[in-house]
Amino acid sequence: MIDMNETSERPLLPDHLSSDPRSPHHVAAVFEHHIGIHLNDKELFNVEEYCVSEGWVKVPAGKTRDRKGNPLLIKLKGKVEAFYK
Known part of the structure; x- marks a missing residue:
């Protein structure tokens, strides 16, 4: 059963979102x-x-890291849909 209060408290998913807290596209909420x-x-x-x-996602390229220790990301293109589970 889905609690209606829980779904109303969720913020709208942005068009562009990043999991990196240093990114301007990061939304912690x-x-x-x-x-x-x-x-x-x-x-x-x-x-x-x-x-x-723009129809893309960035995913890590295996265990490869850049010189700062961050995972190297590759861009995959296609139809992107974001949703709450």
Whole structure:
């Protein structure tokens, strides 16, 4: 059973969202809830950043890291849908 108060307290999902707190596209209030991402009708679990209007997601490229220790990200393009679980 879905509690109606819980769904009304969720902020709207932005068009562009990043999980990196240093990014200008990071919205902390959204990450208090479980978010799901579909790319071409397939759910992805390792999305670091997405943009619905431009149709891309960024996911880590395996265990590869840049010189600052952050994961290297690759951009996948397609139909992006963001939703609350």
